[in-house]
Amino acid sequence: xxxxxxxxxxxxxxxxxxxxxxxxxxxxxxxxxxxxxxxxxxxxxxxxxxxxxxxxxxxxxxxxxxxxxxxxxxxxxxxxxxxxxxxxxxxxxxxxxxxxxxxxxxxxxxxxxxxxxxxxxxxxxxxxxxxxxxxxxxxxxxxxxxxxxxxxxxxxxxxxxxxxxxxxxxxxxxxxxxxxxxxxxxxxxxxxxxxxxxxxxxxxxxxxxxxxxxxxxxxxxxxxxxxxxxxxxxxxxxxxxxxxxxxxxxxxxxxxxxxxxxxxxxxxxxxxxxxxxxxxxxxxxxxxxxxxxxxxxxxxxxxxxxxxxxxxxxxxxxxxxxxxxxxxxxxxxxxxxxxxxxxxxxxxxxxxxxxxxxxxxxxxxxxxxxxxxxxxxxxxxxxxxxxxxxxxxxxxxxxxxxxxxxxxxxxxxxxxxxxxxxxxxxxxxxxxxxxxxxxxxxxxxxxxxxxxxxxxxxxxxxxxxxxxxxxxxxxxxxxxxxxxxxxxxxxxxxxxxxx
Amino acid sequence: xxxxxxxxxxxxxxxxxxxxxxxxxxxxxxxxxxxxxxxxxxxxxxxxxxxxxxxxxxxxxxxxxxxxxxxxxxxxxxxxxxxxxxxxxxxxxxxxxxxxxxxxxxxxxxxxxxxxxxxxxxxxxxxxxxxxxxxxxxxxxxxxxxxxxxxxxxxxxxxxxxxxxxxxxxxxxxxxxxxxxxxxxxxxxxxxxxxxxxxxxxxxxxxxxxxxxxxxxxxxxxxxxxxxxxxxxxxxxxxxxxxxxxxxxxxxxxxxxxxxxxxxxxxxxxxxxxxxxxxxxxxxxxxxxxxxxxxxxxxxxxxxxxxxxxxxxxxxxxxxxxxxxxxxxxxxxxxxxxxxxxxxxxxxxxxxx
Numbered sequence: 001x002x003x004x005x006x007x008x009x010x011x012x013x014x015x016x017x018x019x020x021x022x023x024x025x026x027x028x029x030x031x032x033x034x035x036x037x038x039x040x041x042x043x044x045x046x047x048x049x050x051x052x053x054x055x056x057x058x059x060x061x062x063x064x065x066x067x068x069x070x071x072x073x074x075x076x077x078x079x080x081x082x083x084x085x086x087x088x089x090x091x092x093x094x095x096x097x098x099x100x101x102x103x104x105x106x107x108x109x110x111x112x113x114x115x116x117x118x119x120x121x122x123x124x125x126x127x128x129x130x131x132x133x134x135x136x137x138x139x140x141x142x143x144x145x146x147x148x149x150x151x152x153x154x155x156x157x158x159x160x161x162x163x164x165x166x167x168x169x170x171x172x173x174x175x176x177x178x179x180x181x182x183x184x185x186x187x188x189x190x191x192x193x194x195x196x197x198x199x200x201x202x203x204x205x206x207x208x209x210x211x212x213x214x215x216x217x218x219x220x221x222x223x224x225x226x227x228x229x230x231x232x233x234x235x236x237x238x239x240x241x242x243x244x245x246x247x248x249x250x251x252x253x254x255x256x257x258x259x260x261x262x263x264x265x266x267x268x269x270x271x272x273x274x275x276x277x278x279x280x281x282x283x284x285x286x287x288x289x290x291x292x293x294x295x296x297x298x299x300x301x302x303x304x305x306x307x308x309x310x311x312x313x314x315x316x317x318x319x320x321x322x323x324x325x326x327x328x329x330x331x332x333x334x335x336x337x338x339x340x341x342x343x344x345x346x347x348x349x350x351x352x353x354x355x356x357x358x359x360x361x362x363x364x365x366x367x368x369x370x371x372x373x374x375x376x377x378x379x380x381x382x383x384x385x386x387x388x389x390x391x392x393x394x395x396x397x398x399x400x401x402x403x404x405x406x407x408x409x410x411x412x413x414x415x416x417x418x419x420x421x422x423x424x425x426x427x428x429x430x431x432x433x434x435x436x437x438x439x440x441x442x443x444x445x446x447x448x449x450x451x452x453x454x455x456x457x458x459x460x461x462x463x464x465x466x467x468x469x470x471x472x473x474x475x476x477x478x479x480x481x482x483x484x485x486x487x488x489x490x491x492x493x494x495x496x497x498x499x
Numbered sequence: 500x501x502x503x504x505x506x507x508x509x510x511x512x513x514x515x516x517x518x519x520x521x522x523x524x525x526x527x528x529x530x531x532x533x534x535x536x537x538x539x540x541x542x543x544x545x546x547x548x549x550x551x552x553x554x555x556x557x558x559x560x561x562x563x564x565x566x567x568x569x570x571x572x573x574x575x576x577x578x579x580x581x582x583x584x585x586x587x588x589x590x591x592x593x594x595x596x597x598x599x600x601x602x603x604x605x606x607x608x609x610x611x612x613x614x615x616x617x618x619x620x621x622x623x624x625x626x627x628x629x630x631x632x633x634x635x636x637x638x639x640x641x642x643x644x645x646x647x648x649x650x651x652x653x654x655x656x657x658x659x660x661x662x663x664x665x666x667x668x669x670x671x672x673x674x675x676x677x678x679x680x681x682x683x684x685x686x687x688x689x690x691x692x693x694x695x696x697x698x699x700x701x702x703x704x705x706x707x708x709x710x711x712x713x714x715x716x717x718x719x720x721x722x723x724x725x726x727x728x729x730x731x732x733x734x735x736x737x738x739x740x741x742x743x744x745x746x747x748x749x750x751x752x753x754x755x756x757x758x759x760x761x762x763x764x765x766x767x768x769x770x771x772x773x774x775x776x777x778x779x780x781x782x783x784x785x786x787x788x789x790x791x792x793x794x795x796x797x798x799x800x801x802x803x804x805x806x807x808x809x810x811x812x813x814x815x816x817x818x819x820x821x822x823x824x825x826x827x828x829x830x831x832x833x834x835x836x837x838x839x840x841x842x843x844x845x846x847x848x849x850x851x852x
Contacts, residue, residue: 174642
């Protein structure tokens with residue numbers, strides 16, 4: 001079932017007169033950069049999920065908050081849908097444009113407004129890149145903890161919208177744990193502050209609700225993030241295993257020993273080989289799985305923890321345990337993992353990255369299930385896994401030039417996510433629902449839960465103009481999707497009319 | 500320790516549906532240990548304490564799922580047996596405090612600035628909504644961005660958005676080493692030192708100043724705690740101080756004047772306050788015993804970018820700091836979405852919500 005906006009199941013969109021809208025925008029906002037010719041709109045037709053493209057009606061590139069304010073007021077009056085976009089690195093199509101909507105690009109808001117070392121916070125505009133915050137804080141030996149793999153390019157506004165994660169989440173949390181305050185503009189163009197400069201604020205925790213809301217509840221105009229002191233040292237252990245089950249159990253053993261690693265990553269044989277061919281990280285290519293365990297903090301503690309974890313890994317049946325002997329080797333160990341996606345890209349014309357999470361104890365069963373599905377669909381799957389926090393990134397290898405392979409990859413991906421839900425996990429750990437996983441939302445939530453989500457959306461955006469069609473599927477879409485996915489002979493959403 | 504388990508969710512759902520049908524407001528209650536906080540609620544009692552027990556706990560997953568009526572002390576004892584803890588150190592404020600009350604009040608103890616708050620450890624929830632449905636949000640996994648985060652929204656919402664029946668929480672191993680010390684320096688100097696230490700990897704996990712001395716707790720591995728202890732100096736402190744602080748049992752709290760909580764930005768300097776103060780959270784939370792009126796106290800907090808809550812029942816008509824007009828409007832709209840008939844703890848936080 002196609003994921004591009006389909007008015008038949010996703011709801012009717014307002015019809016917008018492009019010429020009239022453009023004329024009014026130009027009149028009201030003469031200094032606003034507006035793109036409207038098809039050749040100028042082309043580069044904005046997709047985000048990081050490039051298999052899906054829609055040309056936006058118009059692209060606007062504001063530089064002042066007042067422009068965004070006026071734009072939103074105007075769109076609200078005229079009933080024009082608005083899709084916000086930061087750096088466009090998102091992997092779930094959260095910033096996929098609409099033919100009948102304005103694409104609001106926030107990337108030019110790229111100023112770091114304040115770094116306060118004594119208060120341990122940074123106040124930044126939404127278009128500031130994730131890594132740029134840590135770079136600005138570096139002279140004070142501070143940093144911003146969440147580090148999604150796209151951190152060199154992705155912007156903090158998008159991080160807030162997606163509740164971005166990274167490889168250090170188990171110890172340092174997600175975006176939501178590292179924010180103090182977010183300034184937003186509502187759909188009506190009204191300014192509002194969620195959170196505060198203090199550690200909490202009066203009323204409901206709207207900052208928690210807003211984080212990860214995928215541009216559905218408001219537009220981020222400023223972000224105040226927490227900064228942490230940089231860990232004194234970081235050491236990485238690499239352990240090889242002759243089975244993924246053993247590697248999975250070793251992760252539980254490390255936690256049971258009372259140790260919370262800064263990062264804990266697992267790769268399966270296909271990923272290990274691909275990464276080794278590409279990066280020459282020194283990975284053991286005949287291992288069925290490797291674990292990378294990073295321990296960070298104060299030197300004396302890290303030294304003790306390394307000894308403890310080595311012992312745990314050996315007891316868990318590791319065939320080899322190696323401590324990166326110096327910083328260069330540590331960086332190389334990580335480079336293999338961080339380049340796992342492009343490495344897989346070298347052994348397959350295309351790949352499709354999934355983002356399910358599972359309770360860690362379910363890993364062996366889920367990997368077996370993925371391997372069975374892989375065989376059934378005739379497509380290879382490489383597994384990369386944030387083992388510490390249960391976030392899997394299976395990479396489905398396919399060739400888009402072969403007729404039907406993209407569709408097969410998508411269907412296989414959907415099945416993997418449904419498998420994650422079945423064992424008590426989630427369809428998305430950090431990439432977001434966007435458009436990509438809109439159908440799988442029907443597997444994770446029942447119609448009452450989805451209805452409540454729509455009510456929350458309506459509390460902030462009653463006319464549904466902010467990022468229509470993303471994040472929460474309509475019941476109509478779920479009914480349609482359910483008709484095609486009858487599970488164990490049971491029709492999902494039996495209470496709904498079928499269309 | 501064995502925890503009595505009983506699933507009374509069907510009964511709770513029935514009671515909510517009856518209240519919805521009769522349009523009767525409900526006063527949701529666990530152990531009533533935090534009933535003094537917030538505005539009085541007129542409504543029929545909905546006691547959640549029969550719905551109790553740990554639904555699942557696997558220490559190696561670092562996740563516990565627990566029913567809302569479970570006594571907080573029982574949950575803490577179960578975690579303690581497995582060498583784990585609730586890092587946010589939620590206060591009990593009396594025997595019988597429940598897990599549901601902990602989430603609803605959203606209060607955290609001395610470790611909060613370093614560990615995170617109650618809401619930071621919420622992973623998933625089950626909620627009876629104002630539509631009379633028992634629904635599940637979030638889950639038992641550390642990372643989950645499917646749908647809106649209604650679970651974390653429950654923390655600190657004082658039961659105004661639904662009846663929380665179950666919550667999944669992230670838990671952590673207890674630190675290997677813990678030591679407490681007392682350093683006789685004045686508040687101004689203490690705040691400067693805390694700002695300096697805050698920028699360094701020093702394993703501080705609690706910092707309070709009682710007007711006489713700075714009290715510090717260090718937690719981590721043997722090496723880091725030992726080194727920090729040596730560097731900072733001072734004299735040993737009875738670690739019971741921290742529990743007395745979180746449970747408000749220090750002599751400071753016995754003062755008969757109303758108690759106020761000021762939540763302030765990091766690195767706020769020492770403030771002249773109209774009464775006696777006790778500083779916690781390295782300066783980000785300041786307790787004030789004062790007869791001054793709400794406007795005066797809030798004025799001081801707002802001036803430095805913070806806010807103030809009254810912790811003494813009946814001392815002021817609006818214990819929670821009033822919201823800006825747009826924020827109040829969205830609070831009301833959100834309340835209407837989750838509780839369209841307004842039956843859940845109406846007015847507990849604000850008269851309009």
